[in-house]
Amino acid sequence: MVFLRLFYEFFKTGLFSVGGGLATLPFLYEMSGNTGWFSTADIANMIAVSESTPGPIGINMSTYAGFTTAGVLGGVVASLGLAAPSVIIILIIAKFLEKFRNNRFVEGAFYGLRPASIAMITVAGLNVARVALVNMDTLAAGNYGEFFLWKAILLGTAIFIGQRKLKWSPVIFIAIAAVVGIVFQF
């Protein structure tokens, strides 16, 4: 039953990704390997789509994965799965708001959760870099000269500097990157 599976997989993602947004990435990579619903390149594309459209990346990814596997209803079911743990947990916390805020067990857990969350985001970043900045196929072929995609690395450096200097919205940089990708045949 594909709808149950969709709901379950995204429920799990919603339940364990703490810190929002990019924290869902490690779970999406895991899901990509386990289910084959979408590829790692799809995830990278979806990050860009999410940065350029309203809505959090987790919701966008669940809608996308659900839609491509089981149509419109699949998208709805997957998104509800992702949202369900949030709603349940917040409803419980809302009842004990004051206690939760100053609980030293909760605070302590977050001391460990925060570095863990960005460690996994770093890994997700490396996963994107693996499809965007280098060509892994050349390693297998023994052709090391073409391992680095220099055009891509140059563009990445330019965007990195541009983002630091100019406080433009990410959407603008994504648009520029798309145009550069088309013009220079990435």
Add this chain to the structure above:
Amino acid sequence: MKELWELYLTFARIGCVTFGGGYAMLPILERELVDKRHWTSMDDLRDYFSIGQCTPGVIALNVSTFIGQKKAGVKGALVAGLGFLTGPLVIITLIAAFLQNFAQYPVVQHAFAGIRVCVCVLIVQAVLRLWKKSVVDGAALAIYLAVFALNAFSPLLPVKIPAAALVILAGCVGMFISLRRSKAAKEGK
């Protein structure tokens, strides 16, 4: 009933205009919920955000649920959450349908190859931004490195460690370290 409908519409609108999620939506929520509708105060909103950030799930959705709950109980929470989901659901379904039909065109492929480079940079920026608040001392750095290694090299390990297990483990280790520290501080006094 009218109240629920208003909740739904308000959050559906917010869901349609928040790009980037998370903190990007704070100013919008402030205008819509504090200034215009007086549903909540700025201080409460900030608290909801900090709790939303440190509870599982999507931050924006957590905040919507909080405010819906405050306004109209469990029903309100559900309605606010659904309202928030509506916009992204419709938009992404349309984009997914488009991508399914056009993904094989070279132009679209080149565009996305360029876009992926930009995504790399965005993730690097996010990590740099979060680093200061998260990796606060040596023990936190050790947790970072351990989780990084276990997650990055998981294909090489004999047993696959699911990301969920890493999250639970890191939470327990963090709790253990902080409780020991506060105990040591008490005994030191």
